[in-house]
Amino acid sequence: MNKTNVRAVQPIWKQWNLIRAFGNRDLKSKFKGTALGWVWSLVVPLASLGIYTLIFGGLFQMPSPEIASRHEGIGIFAIWLFAGLTIWGFFQNSINAGINGLLSSGGLLQKVFVPAYAPSLGAGLAVGVQSLIEMGILLAALLILTNIGWTWLLVPFFLLLLVTFTGSIAIMISIWNVYVRDLAHLVGVFLQLMFYATPIIYNPDIIPETIFGLPAKEIMTSMPLAEFIGLFRSLVYELNPGTIGAWGACTLWTLLGFGGAIWVYRRWGSDLGERI
Numbered sequence: 699m700n701k702t703n704v705r706a707v708q709p710i711w712k713q714w715n716l717i718r719a720f721g722n723r724d725l726k727s728k729f730k731g732t733a734l735g736w737v738w739s740l741v742v743p744l745a746s747l748g749i750y751t752l753i754f755g756g757l758f759q760m761p762s763p764e765i766a767s768r769h770e771g772i773g774i775f776a777i778w779l780f781a782g783l784t785i786w787g788f789f790q791n792s793i794n795a796g797i798n799g800l801l802s803s804g805g806l807l808q809k810v811f812v813p814a815y816a817p818s819l820g821a822g823l824a825v826g827v828q829s830l831i832e833m834g835i836l837l838a839a840l841l842i843l844t845n846i847g848w849t850w851l852l853v854p855f856f857l858l859l860l861v862t863f864t865g866s867i868a869i870m871i872s873i874w875n876v877y878v879r880d881l882a883h884l885v886g887v888f889l890q891l892m893f894y895a896t897p898i899i900y901n902p903d904i905i906p907e908t909i910f911g912l913p914a915k916e917i918m919t920s921m922p923l924a925e926f927i928g929l930f931r932s933l934v935y936e937l938n939p940g941t942i943g944a945w946g947a948c949t950l951w952t953l954l955g956f957g958g959a960i961w962v963y964r965r966w967g968s969d970l971g972e973r974i
Contacts, residue, residue, distance in 0.1 A: 713816055720799065720820020725827060743787055743832055750783070750899050751776040761901050763936060765845055777843075780836050781935050782898040782927045788829035789864050789923060790889050795821035796868030797875050797882050800970070807970055814967035815865075815959070818872040822865050840934060847937035856933060859952045860926055866955035873967040896924045922951045 754760040755775035762778040799821030806812060840846060875881040895918055897905065902924070905915040918924060925947040932938040 713813055716812065716816045717819045717823060720803070720817050721823030721827075722820075724795070724799065724821050724824035740828075740831065740835075743783060747776060747780050747783060750779055754899050755779070760899075761903070763901065763931075765843070765935060777836065777839055778931065778935055779899060780832075780839075781931045784829060784832045784836055785860065785927045785930050786893065786896070786898050786923060787832065788825060788860070789867075789926075790893070791825045791828075792822040792864045792868050793871060793885065793889065795825050796865075796872040797885070800872040800876065811969070813963075814873050814970050815869045815963060818868045819865050822861075822868055826861065837934065845935070845937065849933045849937050849939050852933050852939060853930075856926075856930060856948070859948050860930075863922065863926070863948075863952040863955045866952075866959035869959040869967075870955075870962045873962050873970070876970050877966065892921070892923065896921055896927065898923075898927060902928070920947070925951065 755762075760775060762775040765774050765777070796818035799817040800814060803812065803817040807814075837850075871881065871885055875885075897918065902915070902919050905918055907913065907915050919928070925944060929940045929944045929948055932940040932944065
């Protein structure tokens with residue numbers, strides 16, 4: 699019998715309570731036993747922000763696009779940088795949490811049938827709570843600078859695309875990792891490389907048009923996270939609604955990721971309990 703037909707694909711909206719239960723589990727265990735609790739969720743991103751701002755904004759004087767409210771200085775580079783780090787942090791942490799979330803649920807999957815996507819999406823839900831806190835800090839800083847406009851109203855639509863894309867990638871990788879355990883390590887290396895290849899800590903305007911005969915700038919600015927980060931910065935930092943091309947690229951990547959997640963789940967994710 700073909701194992702892909704053992705279980706029917708369950709619509710995500712019918713599994714929301716299960717996904718939320720996994721998310722609550724991860725949230726409760728994340729900082730259990732620590733003295734500062736949820737304060738630690740901000741220590742790493744804020745520390746990274748301070749280091750990158752000091753090195754790239756202060757030491758190397760990395761230029762950042764002009765803010766819509768026309769303030770200037772290193773503090774504005776920090777906000778521009780924080781906008782990129784927030785989106786990247788959500789993506790990276792969701793991928794890693796999705797892998798660990800599925801593997802740590804092996805005992806449960808051996809006892810009862812649980813859709814493979816539920817632990818991964820639940821882990822991503824827990825990461826999303828932290829990212830929303832970071833995004834709230836970012837928007838509060840922009841509000842203090844009076845850098846607010848109607849383009850903020852487009853942020854929920856942007857987040858819908860980002861969350862769908864990220865969740866889809868997390869599902870695919872977490873399922874594949876069950877079959878090839880080395881994948882988690884390879885993904886860690888790949889994400890590290892992608893962090894520096896994506897215009898997050900540097901302005902994309904400084905990328906050469908060509909490197910070794912390759913269209914470097916076009917390649918680096920067309921990568922999925924480069925498109926998402928660029929669009930988010932346009933909405934909240936530059937107060938620009940973004941181009942049709944930017945929205946189209948993010949939508950296309952989301953549809954490809956969502957379609958890929960459905961295919962991977964149907965092909966390999968029906969019953970993973972015996973493999974975990």
